[in-house]
Amino acid sequence: MLGNSSENKPPFADYNTKLFIKKSGEVYRNPTQVQMSQIVLPCHANHCGELSVGQLLKWMDSTACLSAERHSGVSCVTASVDDINFEHTIEVGKVVNITAKVNRAFTSSMEVGILVMCEDLYTSHQWKVCRAFATFVARRTEAGKVQLKQVIPHTQMEQMEYSLAAERRRMRLIHAEIITDLLSCKCQTQEYKDAVPAERTRVESVELVLPPHANHQVSTFGGQIMAWMENVATIAAR
Ligand SMILES: CC(=O)SCCNC(=O)CCNC(=O)[C@H](O)C(C)(C)COP(=O)(O)OP(=O)(O)OC[C@H]1O[C@@H](n2cnc3c(N)ncnc32)[C@H](O)[C@@H]1OP(=O)(O)O
16 A cells, blocks of 8 residues: 655554564464545535544544454444544545554453554555554443453564553553542632633534434444534634
């Protein structure tokens, strides 16, 4: 999928670039890896004519969910998505390539790594848009909490992601505790001259959950919730 010139290569080891040949001579492909490609249509664009972040988050969440379900073999839900830094906007007509794979499974939760690349079909130029890490949890069954099978890393890259996933999980859980503490403490407010009252930026949206907002589990999914959140955040910021 990547072009030949070195400038087209992403600045990190990409999920697609390195082939790992097994002893049997077969090319190894991570069994949890899922790829989705979408061409950006006007109906996916925001008021600036660029791919709306909400739409991208929906695609990312759906791709990651399929990867989690491929590994677990059961229905999974999005528990959290770590910070995402978007490096580029994406124009209508460009192709979005999303790759997701399970980096590590814990007990009932697993970290899914997501890579978003943008492609210009006419020049085959590709560039990185963002990388994200999401935690998916296998839904409890009648027997109780699911015990996931472990991920066995095969390549050096997979081994590195496997090790880092444990560290990221530790930081994620500490971060969640810190945020809970911050929200429960009474912070002192400071008055600023010409400040806009926070209340004036407040935007509220009420959404009715309709069939197009549901996923294959017939419930709203993380990506849809993030898309609604992104919508009100954009209006509040403007
Ligand atoms: C409302 C929506 O439609 S949002 C879109 C879709 N997402 C959902 O519906 C998820 C809604 N949330 C939930 O169902 C629950 O909060 C869950 C399943 C995520 C967690 O439920 P809990 O009762 O906390 O379960 P429990 O304490 O057993 O934790 C389950 C696992 O999730 C992990 N987990 C829970 N919250 C988080 C989080 N915020 N970030 C990362 N991992 C988390 C736990 O560490 C645990 O992992 P482990 O089993 O590998 O050790």
